[in-house]
Amino acid sequence: VGAENINTDIVTLSRFFTEEQIKYPEASGDFTLLCHALQFSFKSIAYYIRRASLINLTGLAGSSNITGDDQKKLDVIGNDIFISAMRGSGKCRIIVSEEEEEVIRFDEHPDARYAVVCDPIDGSSNLDAGVSVGTIFGVFQLPDELLGPNKTVGPEDLLHPGTSLVASGFTMYGASAQLVITMRGGGVNGFTLENSLGEFILTHPNMRLPESRSIYSVNEGNSKYWDEWCNAYFHSLKYPEDGGKPYSARYIGSMVADAYRTLLYGGIFAYPADSKSPKGKLRILYECAPMAMVFENAGGLAVNSRMERLMEVVPETIHDKSGVFLGSKNEVQKVIDMYNKYK
Ligand code: FBP
Secondary structure, three states: OOHHHOOOOOOEHHHHHHHHHHOOOOOOOHHHHHHHHHHHHHHHHHHHHHHOOOOOOOOEEEEEOOOOOEEEHHHHHHHHHHHHHHHHHOOEEEEEEOOOOOOEEOOOOOOOOEEEEEEEEEOHHHHHHOOOEEEEEEEEEOOHHHOOOOOOOOHHHHOOOHHHEEEEEEEEEOOOEEEEEEEOOOOEEEEEEEOOOOEEEEEEOOOOOOOOOOEEEOOHHHHHHOOHHHHHHHHHHHOOOOOOOOOEEOOOOOHHHHHHHHHHHOOEEEEOOOOOOOOOOEEHHHHHHHHHHHHHHOOOEEEOOOOOEHHHOOOOOOOOEEOEEEEOHHHHHHHHHHHHHHO
């Protein structure tokens, strides 16, 4: 490769954060610092996942998280890395992690104005098989009246809908680590971790979902528990009324991987609420809302099992769950149409 073929004008994630900050002369830089800490945690988790089989990190850690799942060693490590990075940033006041029953407050930083919600290693049942897993995150800004040494911040201060998120995204640890990030009112940008440089490089600027695509992604093993309309919807994809070509099925069983593919190729990803799990399986605060924000900002749609806009759903508790349908605009619209037909 001649030197003239090497692209030297690369946009690293660090440059991206700095350029974002410059757009807002009044910005204090706190958000940028928080983002750098997020970036560090993704790189560290990616590093440990890559080495997992070599350094004996696969298998169970011998404890359970609040959902009763057996915790993996990497779940524990991912959680610890994330929490330490957020504490170390000095800009995070409180955090909700899937792996922690209670919120974690950083009282040593009473003026920190950000609250972070995360699933440090989502899809962890896939870890031992080397299937892609990921970190999902969302960032809220706390109101001024909650800042200061005499104020307490609790779980109730995090029970907000996705529309209140200032940023969200996810990292998928696959063949390479892919980071997708969006800010309120902004577009969606995708970065790829260049391992030898240790930098996330902007490889997918301004991601937009195709408006339609004949791919569906759902755990069809649950169809026995689905509502009638839901079964009718998926049936209609496999047996099109116009006699056309049926949809392709793709289900990895790791939300970040299924969502990342849907974001790139289009289609629909669903985890419906059903009679076995009337509230669904996925968590509103750190799975549904951040993903819904990414999909909406990329031109897609995201609704719950009652066809309400997922971004507007207010969780009742920090680990509250919801049914999810997210994807291409026209594909989600087909779900809504089928639901309305059966209502
Ligand atoms: P965990 O956070 O416990 O890993 O659960 C979330 C998840 O793995 C998602 O990533 C995925 O979409 C879903 O559960 C798969 O569930 P199922 O195995 O029931 O299809």
